[in-house]
Amino acid sequence: MKSLMELRVGETAKVMKISGGFRMQVQLKNLGFHEGVTVILAKKSAISGPLMVAVNGSNVAIGRGIASKILVSPAGDTTEDAHATDSAHGAAK
Amino acid sequence: MQRILLTGQPNSGKSTFFNSLTGYKALTGNFPGATVSYQIGSLNLMGTLYSIVDLPGAYSLIPSDKAEFETKKFIINEQDSTIVNVVDASVMSRSLEMTIELIELQRPIVVALNMVDSARKKGILIDAKKLAQLLDAPVVETIANHGKGTLDVIRATHGKHIPANATTLRxxxxxxxxxxxxxxxxxxxxxxxxxxxxxxxxxxxxxxxxxxxxxxxxxxxxxxxxxxxxxxxxxxxxxxxxxxxxxxxxxxxxxxxxxxxxxxERTKPTLESQLDTIILHPFWGYLILLTVFYLFFTAVFKTGSYFEGFILSQFEALGKLLGGWMSQGLGLLITNGFVQGLGAGLGIAIPYIIPFLVGLSFLEDTGYMARIAFLADNVMHRIGLHGKAVIPFVLGYGCSVPAVMAARNLETRRDQVVAASLSVLVPCSARTVIIFGLVGFYLGPVYAIGLYILNVFVIGALGRIAAMLDPRITPGLVLEIPAYHMPSLKNVAAKTWIRLKDFFTVVIPFLIIGTIALGLLEYYHLDTTVNAALSPLTVTILGLPKAVGTTLIFGIFKKELSLMMLFQALGTNTITDVMTIQQIVTFSVFTVFYIPCISTIAVLYRETGWKNTLGVAFGTTGLAVLLAVTARLVMGIVL
Missing domain, CATH: 1.10.287.1770 (Helix Hairpins)
Structure with a gap:
């Protein structure tokens, strides 16, 4: 598992766990970031700028601070892929 | 009369939907006791009158801020209304959660499946019939920016059907x-x-x-x-x-x-993703941004100056005519003040503000505004804010009032207050009139651009100071980057009109009152008293002619009054006859930075409270004195 930040542009991954405050989690969920959802890192901007992530057909800009709190498992990394939500619980403990 | 509540997520095309039904007759309403506003309009369809309320966009019915709280209270209390839930078909999976929340309220509901055309382009095909079955609610496909299907949605509200099946309710x-x-x-x-x-x-x-x-x-x-x-x-x-x-x-x-x-359906990579490769490019993106801004402001000033001359000459002629008709005295003075104030409003503010607002709606509706936030994120982080906070600053170049209001969309109180307070320092179109009319005209464009650059640096420095004083870290950017859309003219026009109404109702009365008051001051020779009272600041500290005192007071009513009154107070149309270059620069620097105009103060008070507003009023004036004195000293050395 790695953070959204560590993905390469164009790479597909599954969201495993979102940490951070409830407020931010709601904000991310409202825009489609749920555990188990597939996302694509669409764009990385210069130096310290935000990432653009494609999720459920829409594009969302995410600052790097928040992106580092979203843990993902890149497609093809099958060990952690199976029960996304369950393993997220495991990680939470 | 049937009441319809339009609800939907941001970017679902809800306002376009509203505008396509009610046009320009919409009124702005405020939730009781709150600053959150909604639009209300009416529609007459086959003899039935509908009152349609466009509620602020929300991602969910669980309120996370004051606006959402008020919106929610409103929906709950409006028990006899039919809810129309506008859903962006291309991001339906996420919108459906709110649809379920609305169904849980157990009110009559119709789902408007909007932007089916752009969903289809993305390869997403939705079976509206099946969706209607599962939700147990009418689902109508719409393309609101072409006005397609919107009336069918209204017709579908007739059934007043309350969803009752178990799919969404268990x-x-x-x-x-x-x-x-x-x-x-x-x-x-x-x-x-x-x-x-x-x-x-x-x-x-x-x-x-x-x-x-x-x-x-x-x-x-x-x-x-x-x-x-x-x-x-x-x-x-x-x-x-x-x-x-x-x-x-x-x-x-x-x-x-x-x-x-x-x-x-498999689709080819859309033109859109290719467009974003260039528009969000780490180098070309910024070049495009600068070009867009340059073209935008050039277009605004070109159009503005074209109409300004024409409108002003009409009012001047009218003033002369009045002078011929009426006898000298208080009556003429007040009538003249009224005509001049109206002329100033219609002749100077409106010609620049209309093109600005049109351009602004265009930037928003095409989806470029969100991309500006994306590009600006890392610069904004340097001043302790994030990308979304760029919007108040961009708006600030038009008018500080919408700029302060736009700061509301930021997540934390700290960010809202900092962005609102700093955005009032951005030279609004009124101050731009001063910069161009005084500095640009008499000293050349280099000085004018220099003043803009100075302004950006001052705001940046203050942002850094604010970040140091209050090191709570801003939560960072989370912002939907909407698909590109061809803006519909109807929507752009409606948006412009709604924003313009504030100018008619708030700004022009102030301009008229201000002009009449200055006339009265002169008539009773009170202007010399005001000038004398202000002379320690104007003459001693800033080294300006005594007569500018009243103009600064009137600048508080409306910034461009400073310039118009300057001509009047000095009794000349050629400033360089009575002021040196050093004085012009000092005066301009002072007027750009000092206390925001009275409309801005009012809205700043509403949005951030009186403590902060007082802080901003005194802080900016102190800052203006500091910068103007510096400018005076620097110009003294340079010249």
């Missing part, structure tokens, strides 16, 4: 049991007071929805314990807090509906 068994159990324990008259079913109240309480929790507390505080017992049971069984359990339930429900009604 969760997984153990969660549902917990909900039902809690619902049974809730006192009947409390539930009745909400006009929504007990099940919905129970769900909301389990989610800690502040709206219901507050009411429950007021009704009977001990019931909160019953709620938290249920929450604990859910948490033990599911290994996460109850509000997450409920959110997950609703999400799963939405996904299951989504999967049953959607089919996908």
């Amino acid at each position: 969760y997984q068994r153990d969660v549902e049991n917990e909900i039902v159990e809690l619902a049974e324990k809730l006192p009947e008259d409390l539930v009745a007071s909400f006009h929504v079913p007990g099940r919905t109240v129970a769900i909301r309480l389990l989610e800690n929805d502040p709206f219901y929790v507050k009411e429950l507390e007021r009704f009977n505080g001990s019931l909160l314990e019953v709620v938290s017992e249920c929450q604990q049971r859910l948490e033990e069984r599911h290994g996460r807090p109850a509000n997450f359990v409920i959110a997950a339930e609703r999400h799963n429900l939405a996904m299951s509906i989504f999967e049953q009604v959607t089919s996908f």
